[in-house]
Amino acid sequence: MVSVVIVSTLMAMAVGSPDHGLMEMAGYSAERMELARSYHAAVAPTKWVFAIAPIVIYAFIAATGWGGRLGRRLERRLPSPLAVVLVWLLVGLAAWLVLLPMLIYRGFLVEHVYGFSSLTFGEWVLRSFGARLVYIAVAAIPLLLFHLTWTRIKRWWLTASLASGPLIVGGIVLAPLLVDPIFSSFSSLRDGPVRTQAETMANAAGIPDATLLEIDVSARSTRLNAYVTGLWGSSRIVLYDNLIEHLAPGEVAWVLAHEIGHYTRHHLWIGALSAWLITAGALSVFVRVVPGIAYRWRERLKIDSIRSAGAVPLIMTFVAASLFVTQPVAMAISRGIEVNADHYAAMFPGLDRSDGIAAVGRLADFNLGDPDPHPLTHTWFGSHPTLQQRLSVLATEVER
Numbered sequence: 001m002v003s004v005v006i007v008s009t010l011m012a013m014a015v016g017s018p019d020h021g022l023m024e025m026a027g028y029s030a031e032r033m034e035l036a037r038s039y040h041a042a043v044a045p046t047k048w049v050f051a052i053a054p055i056v057i058y059a060f061i062a063a064t065g066w067g068g069r070l071g072r073r074l075e076r077r078l079p080s081p082l083a084v085v086l087v088w089l090l091v092g093l094a095a096w097l098v099l100l101p102m103l104i105y106r107g108f109l110v111e112h113v114y115g116f117s118s119l120t121f122g123e124w125v126l127r128s129f130g131a132r133l134v135y136i137a138v139a140a141i142p143l144l145l146f147h148l149t150w151t152r153i154k155r156w157w158l159t160a161s162l163a164s165g166p167l168i169v170g171g172i173v174l175a176p177l178l179v180d181p182i183f184s185s186f187s188s189l190r191d192g193p194v195r196t197q198a199e200t201m202a203n204a205a206g207i208p209d210a211t212l213l214e215i216d217v218s219a220r221s222t223r224l225n226a227y228v229t230g231l232w233g234s235s236r237i238v239l240y241d242n243l244i245e246h247l248a249p250g251e252v253a254w255v256l257a258h259e260i261g262h263y264t265r266h267h268l269w270i271g272a273l274s275a276w277l278i279t280a281g282a283l284s285v286f287v288r289v290v291p292g293i294a295y296r297w298r299e300r301l302k303i304d305s306i307r308s309a310g311a312v313p314l315i316m317t318f319v320a321a322s323l324f325v326t327q328p329v330a331m332a333i334s335r336g337i338e339v340n341a342d343h344y345a346a347m348f349p350g351l352d353r354s355d356g357i358a359a360v361g362r363l364a365d366f367n368l369g370d371p372d373p374h375p376l377t378h379t380w381f382g383s384h385p386t387l388q389q390r391l392s393v394l395a396t397e398v399e400r
């Protein structure tokens with residue numbers, strides 16, 4: 001009990017009490033803030049459900065022996081790697097069907113009610129289905145690697161931990177080249193004042209060769225954003241077309257400076273390194289815990305070994321649980337990176353920091369940023385500092 005109080009107090013301190021006056025001054029109107037409160041009240045519970053429900057569903061399928069029986073049946077007819085992938089697909093499909101009503105609620109209904117999405121239901125289904133297929137194709141790789149190498153190579157944990165690094169880096173290199181173009185169209189940042197500004201800033205930051213792109217989001221969404229992705233040759237700074245349309249030039253410049261901060265300070269490498277360390281940590285727990293469970297409860301789970309297809313639901317339970325448990329760590333690292341990029345932008349020569357304040361406020365206004373994030377939800381799912389924190393940093397920099 002005492003520890004719960006201490007932890008929640010610490011989290012509340014991490015969020016701080018929001019200064020709505022500061023947000024309004026930054027351009028986040030009181031009416032939009034009111035709308036944002038109801039939007040986040042509608043969205044926050046779904047974050048927890050999508051993170052926790054898969055653990056429960058996979059554990060249920062494993063513990064009832066359904067997964068084990070399905071695995072045995074498939075292994076009698078099929079080569080075992082194929083049976084492994086099939087069990088994984090079917091269990092994933094079961095979880096997806098259970099969560100489908102909530103997926104439609106979160107992904108389609110809420111986004112429409114709050115005016116973010118202009119996709120028809122058919123288009124939305126097609127996009128979510130496509131995303132699911134890509135996820136299946138990518139996630140099957142580590143599963144098959146595990147199935148093919150477990151007990152066959154010495155010091156499996158060490159080898160797998162080392163190999164996961166290049167796999168993560170490879171994923172970040174390839175995603176913007178192979179995956180992103182499936183879902184959006186990208187073009188070179190349009191000629192005009194924004195491009196000139198971006199080139200001047202990239203030169204000043206020492207990255208004259210950086211790839212500057214814009215993404216066509218306006219056809220499906222009203223959100224404003226920008227991001228950096230890729231590594232090595234696939235590194236790029238991407239601006240939403242909406243952002244260029246709706247923000248003033250000074251505000252776009254501040255967003256650019258923030259993204260240049262991510263780029264020049266190698267934040268994607270920091271992200272990749274942390275993902276690697278978290279994966280290695282999870283794998284070290286995996287080798288100590290999961291094979292033991294598989295052996296001790298082999299009768300109940302109806303499995304012969306951890307490598308059998310029937311053990312896949314148990315592995316899925318562990319993966320979903322590790323993702324949930326390590327999420328606050330990953331998000332804390334993300335927030336640290338974002339603070340760092342904000343500081344970089346605040347120090348960028350030639351920029352007016354009041355434009356930074358206006359940019360943060362206008363982005364919150366357009367995207368319905370959460371004016372009062374719940375400490376627990378923010379700890380678990382907040383990839384950026386709170387609005388209050390971002391604005392305070394910029395406001396104190398301005399006063400100096």
Ligand SMILES: [Zn+2]
Pocket residue numbers: 258262338341
């Ligand atoms: Zn950022």
